[in-house]
Amino acid sequence: MRRKIIAGNWKMHKTNSEAIQFVKMLKVKLINFKKTDIVVCPTFTSLSQVSQILDSTNIGVGAQNLHYEDKGAFTGEISAEMLLSAGCEFVIIGHSERRQYFNETDQTVNQKVHKALEKGLKPIVCIGELLEEREDNQTMNVIERQVRALFAGLSEEQASKLVLAYEPVWAIGTGKVASPEQAQEVHAFIRNLMAELYSNNLAQSVRIQYGGSMKAANAKELLSQPDIDGGLIGGACLEPDSFRDLIEVAEGF
Ligand code: PGA
Secondary structure, X not given: OOOOEEEEEOOOOOOHHHHHHHHHHHHHHOOOOOOOEEEXXXXXXXXXXXXXXXXXXXXXXXXXXXXXXXXXXXXXXXXXHHHHHOOOOEEEEOOHHHHHHXXXXXXXXXXXXXXXXXXXOEEEEEEOOOHHHHHOOXXXXXXXXXXXXXXXXXXXXXXXXXXXXXXXXXXXXXXOOOOHHHHHHHHHHHHXXXXXXXXXXHHHHOEEEEEOOOOHHHHHHHHXXXXXXXXXXXXXXXOHHHHHHHHHHHHOO
16 A cells, blocks of 8 residues: 655745744644655745754655756755755655746756655656647657656666656646546556556555645545545645645545
């Protein structure tokens, strides 16, 4: 049985004081949840303080991006070691907003996955098709290309440390959630592809989150699907009660 994993991607929200206040509330609200892996991914500026507040709780901390070089003249970038020193355990890689607005490619996503694993961070790697690609019947081709690229050069042992997030781009921040059947179809496809690339064992153990307008009201149907192992949450993670309610649904599995 794969444990459900719910991660909150704060994107560019919350100042330091807002972040501190938020996680102080959150740790009390989530204290009794034991069955679900819970992660929050604040902005870089509040990572250190958030990690300190959540130290020794049931809530893990992740960053939203990293650079694939160790250090150097890369103005505005952040390294894996900097994230580790700020208390990070996870890192989101290849979010569609990074791919769309900041020119991330399948190749840089793969480089970032390698660096994160080398340094001991747990990557949450995002994949997903654009609306035009879905309408053009290209969903599985796009997903296959992204999956093959992200795993390139990884051993089975390294691959087993990943969490994947299937996020149809047309469902992100739009309120248009994929139907459970649409999501399940892609999740099963990804799992089969992992079996082909590595082994059935690996495919059965790697968790695949769904992301895109997931919230407490639609989480049960999505999480009931056999290949959906959690959620990467944007909008619904920004208020303590909506995030709590969603995790309560995940605890029911
Ligand atoms: P959303 O974002 O829940 O606001 O759709 C999900 C994500 O971008 O990870």
